[in-house]
Every structure is written in structure tokens, then in C-alpha cells.
Amino acid sequence: MRFAKYWQKDTVTLHGKNGESASVTGWGASNESHAEARRHATERAELLANILQQKHTLTEYEYTDDYIREEQLVEIKNRDDEIVAILSRNSYGAVILNTDRVVFGDIDIHKPGTMARLLRYIGIPLKDKQYYLKKIEAYHNAHPSLVFLVYETYAGLRFIISNREMTPDAPEVKTLFKALKVDPLYRKLCHTQSSFRARLSPKPWRIGMDRPQSRFPRLEPEQRHDFDLWLHTYQITASHYASAHFLAAFGEAGIPVNIQLVLDIHNKYACQQGAPLA
Structure with a gap:
């Protein structure tokens, strides 16, 4: 059962070619510490940002490794x-x-x-x-x-x-x-x-x-x-x-x-x- 004790979120700003910007938020979880959860949140936000900017494919964002967010x-x-x-x-x-x-x-x-x-x-x-x-x-x-x-x-x-x-x-x-x-x-x-x-x-x-x-x-x-x-x-x-x-x-x-x-x-x-x- 994939439950986590600690949860944090982080936000990454995307900058478009025409000067527009948008924010992407990622949630991170850990059973070790808030700091570890924060690190995972940053990784998730950056990965999602890269997907939206087409630097990675959607299949590389592996949801099946997620903790249950409950x-x-x-x-x-x-x-x-x-x-x-x-x-x-x-x-x-x-x-x-x-x-x-x-x-x-x-x-x-x-x-x-x-x-x-x-x-x-x-x-x-x-x-x-x-x-x-x-x-x-x-x-x-x-x-x-x-x-x-x-x-x-x-x-x-x-x-x-x-x-x-x-x-x-x-x-x-x-x-x-x-x-x-x-x-x-x-x-x-x-x-x-x-x-x-x-x-x-x-x-x-x-x-x-x-x-x-x-x-x-x-x-x-x-x-x-x-x-x-x-x-x-x-x-x-x-x-x-x-x-x-x-x-x-x-x-x-x-x-x-x-x-x-x-x-x-x-x-x-x-x-x-x-x-x-x-």
C-alpha cells in the first residue's frame, strides 16, 4: 500500500517563446522527511514542465510510482x-x-x-x-x-x-x-x-x-x-x-x-x- 507521511509541493515557471509564462505545480511525497518530499515535489514539477515543453514524452511521466494522495x-x-x-x-x-x-x-x-x-x-x-x-x-x-x-x-x-x-x-x-x-x-x-x-x-x-x-x-x-x-x-x-x-x-x-x-x-x-x- 503506497501511503506517505509527508507531503510537499513545488512550483516551476514556464517561459514561452513570445514572453508569456505559466506555472506548473508538482506534489512530492515521502515516508522519510518533509525535505525528501520537497525534493520529490521539485523533481515532479520540473519533469512535468519538461513534458509540457516537449523535452520528454508523456510516457516518461510514470504515475504508477505515485503514493496514494489521501x-x-x-x-x-x-x-x-x-x-x-x-x-x-x-x-x-x-x-x-x-x-x-x-x-x-x-x-x-x-x-x-x-x-x-x-x-x-x-x-x-x-x-x-x-x-x-x-x-x-x-x-x-x-x-x-x-x-x-x-x-x-x-x-x-x-x-x-x-x-x-x-x-x-x-x-x-x-x-x-x-x-x-x-x-x-x-x-x-x-x-x-x-x-x-x-x-x-x-x-x-x-x-x-x-x-x-x-x-x-x-x-x-x-x-x-x-x-x-x-x-x-x-x-x-x-x-x-x-x-x-x-x-x-x-x-x-x-x-x-x-x-x-x-x-x-x-x-x-x-x-x-x-x-x-x-
Whole structure:
């Protein structure tokens, strides 16, 4: 999981051929010191400036080496003091559960259009939540060594493998995600950020709120003040909503200690009983 303790930014000024100028800002991160973060920020700003001036190609700006630019809230550790999960706050203010050993998969399901509903009458099933729930069940039947816990989300389904730890880059995970049509963006995030992710709190626009006006790290006092006000309202409003409702389990086996630890956090914060999904 690519989280950093220290963040800094630096700005480089570009000068055009006709005397015009523009500023380019780069963010740098480090787990060593603010000074190291500042050095990385300068490197990023200069590299981006060179790209814009066509001194380098875009492929040379390697985003996959980035740290996750999110506020780190809590480290979840086991009895051996190993980090098994990290709670973070993403760019639009929601709390995210990050783990590099417990498989979470999100399946986004789009509302069927008129044609899809008409095709149902000639035997072509709607690709709704029940359709994908059956796909998960069928996958389990073909791979009975895996136990699936399935949850309903606002826009689809979420599943958790509850009996076996696996890493995001495991070939078995790639096969699983492809077969179950896991959201492509989510699959990319798992790969580039070396972690599985599950949103624990609602998206603000689904509970009648705007996004925060700034993004972490908030280095200016005014930004921190405004975000604190936003967060206070968000937390009160979000407490009336859930991010997931438990639907079904496919398979049965003991749950390893690390997975149980992560599962307890997920169920406690994402699955408020009786609350509407958001």
C-alpha cells in the first residue's frame, strides 16, 4: 500500500517563446522527511514542465510510482503489529478501507435501457444485480475453494473473499476480476496502488452535499478550516446512510484472523443496518 507521511509541493515557471509564462505545480511525497518530499515535489514539477515543453514524452511521466494522495486516518494492525489495512479519506471526502491482503471486488451495474428490457422477453436476461449475483455463485461453484461474501452497493455489488489472503497482483485475482466483470478502473487502481479498496462512507453528492473545495494535503490554514467545517456536516449526514448491505454467502470455511479483522471494520462502518445506500 503506497501511503506517505509527508507531503510537499513545488512550483516551476514556464517561459514561452513570445514572453508569456505559466506555472506548473508538482506534489512530492515521502515516508522519510518533509525535505525528501520537497525534493520529490521539485523533481515532479520540473519533469512535468519538461513534458509540457516537449523535452520528454508523456510516457516518461510514470504515475504508477505515485503514493496514494489521501489522508491516512488509521492503521489497522494485527497482534504481531503488522499493518493489515489502512483507513484513508479520498479526494471527495469518503472513508476508504485499503488492504493488500483481503480481496475486495466492486461490480458496477448500469441501469438497463429500453432495449435491454425488451430483449428480456425473448430470453436475454437483464444484467441487473441478480444477474451478477448468479455469476458470482456460478464462479464459486466452479471454484469451491473460494468463499464469497456478497454485498449490495448503491451502484452494484461488492464481494469479499473471506477464507484466503491474496495480493492484488496475484494471477488468480486477475482471472477472478476478469470473469466477474469487476470495474476496470477499480482493477487498475488495485494494480497501481498495490491494494484492494472498499468505500466505507457515502459519496457526498448522494447525500445532498458538494465535494470538499480542496484536496489533501491541505497546506493553507484557510483550506484546513473550510474542510473541517465541511467534514463536520458530512459526518453527521453520512451517519444516516450505508455503503453496503449484506446479500449472500457462497461457500463456508473458517475465516483467517487477518481477514476477520478487516471484515469487522468493513461491516461496522459500511453496513449500517436499515440505512439507505449511498
